[in-house]
Amino acid sequence: MAVTDQTLFEAAEAIRAHAYAPYSHFHVGAAILADDGNIYSGCNVENAAYPQGNCAEASAIAAMIAGGARRIKRVYVTGPGREPVTPCGGCRQRIREFADPDVTVISHGVDGTPLESTLGELLPHSFGPEFLGR
Ligand code: THU
Numbered sequence: 001m002a003v004t005d006q007t008l009f010e011a012a013e014a015i016r017a018h019a020y021a022p023y024s025h026f027h028v029g030a031a032i033l034a035d036d037g038n039i040y041s042g043c044n045v046e047n048a049a050y051p052q053g054n055c056a057e058a059s060a061i062a063a064m065i066a067g068g069a070r071r072i073k074r075v076y077v078t079g080p081g082r083e084p085v086t087p088c089g090g091c092r093q094r095i096r097e098f099a100d101p102d103v104t105v106i107s108h109g110v111d112g113t114p115l116e117s118t119l120g121e122l123l124p125h126s127f128g129p130e131f132l133g134r
Contacts (some may be wrong), residue, residue, distance in 0.1 A: 003033050003037070003039060003040065003074075004025045005074075005076065005106060005114075006054075006133040007039070007058050007111050007123065008031045008033060008039065008074065008106070009031075009033035009076055009078065009106075009108065009114075011012050011029075011039045011041045011076070011116070012029035012030055012031040012041060012056075012076045012077060012078040012108075013029055013110070015029045015030075015041040015042060015043045016028060016029070016043055016056070016078055016079070017029075017031025017057075018043050019020035019043035019044050019045075019056070020043070020044070020045045020046055021044055022046060023046050023048075023050065023053075024038065024046065026044075026079060027043070027044070027079065027080060028044045028055065028076070028077065028078070028079040028080075028085060029041065029042075029043050029056055029078045029079070030042050030043075030055075030057045030059070030060040030066050030075065030076070030077045031060065031075070032060045032061065032063075032072050032073075032074070032075055033072075033073045033075075034067075034069035034070075034071065034073060034125035035069055035070060035071035035072075035073055036066050036067075036068065036069040038067065038069060040054050040061075040063040040064035040067055040069065041059075041060050041063065041066070042058070042059025042060030042061070042062065042110070043056050043059055044053075044056045044059070045059060045098050046048075053120035054061060055087070055088060055090070055091050056077065056103065057075070057077065057087050057094060057095060058090075058091060058094055059092040060075075061094055061095070061097075061098065064098070070098065071098055071099065072095060072098045072099035072103055073098075073103060073105075074085050074103065074104050074105075075087075075103070075104070075105045076098035076106045076108065077105070077106065077107050077108065078108045078110055079108070079109055079110070080107040080109065080110065080111070081110075081111055081112065082109050082111045083109045083112060084107035084108060084109055084113075084114065084115035085108065085109050086105075086107040086117070086122065087107070087122065091120070092106050092119070092122050092123040092126075093126070093127075095123075096118055096119060096123055096126050096127075096128050097128065097129060100119070101118060101119050101120030101126075102118055102119070102120065103118065103119045104116055104117070104118060105118070105119055105122060109134065111116060113118060121129050
């Protein structure tokens with residue numbers, strides 16, 4: 001069965017409910033459709049030592065790798081508010097490790113309209129594994 005954006009949205013929203021964000025109160029969910037056809041999701045996990053917090057996208061990537069998949073086919077990110085919750089710079093690079101430039105990233109502040117971008121638009125002229133011969 002084809003995975004729809006509605007399914008990815010629901011997966012991101014379901015895991016967003018588990019976000020641990022007592023400092024920012026900004027709860028984020030991310031759902032990845034991977035090359036094995038499965039959906040891997042993650043939420044942000046903050047820390048009292050602020051820089052040690054994890055973004056939702058990083059958590060979802062960790063779940064994907066732990067689950068045995070290797071390539072990202074589509075990403076859906078949800079968060080509060082009207083503005084699209086776009087991945088931070090670090091997460092764009094994290095996604096880059098496992099996704100081609102034409103992969104779609106949907107950024108959605110759930111009170112607003114989803115924004116569809118490609119990874120190449122979010123992170124142009126990027127550095128990746130092939131630079132290291134991988
Ligand atoms: N955050 C994410 O998890 N993903 C994003 O795409 C944007 C920001 C988190 C990090 C931090 O826990 C909180 O949102 C506020 O920046």
